[in-house]
Amino acid sequence: DVKVTQSSRYLVKRTGEKVFLECVQDMDHENMFWYRQDPGLGLRLIYFSYDVKMKEKGDIPEGYSVSREKKERFSLILESASTNQTSMYLCATLGSGSSYEQYFGPGTRLTVT
């Protein structure tokens, strides 16, 4: 089974702090994604990566950056956390081939105070 793990389930940070959210997968998938999920807004794509050191902006990249130095690890960085970044953050992976189901991690609930 594909396993996608995220570094924390719950995280509380202060406004202005630099925040790192880590995602690790064990299936050698090329594609990795970061989403945020907010009530009434569904899942929104922040960034994705289709290869090591490659990254592309999603729909809401402002205030975020990402890093993919190794294939199995995709990090989301909040350079200076703000209260409007309080959300559930979900990492997902996707292999290549004809079947495009994404595998999601358990999520990190981030609260910025």
Added chain:
Amino acid sequence: DAKTTQPPSMDCAEGRAANLPCNHSTISGNEYVYWYRQIHSQGPQYIIHGLKNNETNEMASLIITEDRKSSTLILPHATLRDTAVYYCIVREGFSGGYNKLIFGAGTRLAVHP
């Protein structure tokens, strides 16, 4: 992008079949229909996908109308653990490795004893 329309909520008695509808009238010929679900406080989970033909796996069946403008996800014998938000998604076309899934609001299915 093809959009989907789903009822916001549905109820189902335990042990009965749950039939979740989805409209995707603007779907194009090469777009697949995917279904995911999200149980409370967990990441979304892939259920099934299809292009034209009906599909079945160990979790569910997917019925796609001949004109492909709508589909129905069937959980044949719903259990309490099937209580979740169910998302019907039409996948955008392949573009340089970018396989974005657009998640809408979904249908909140409540299975009751």
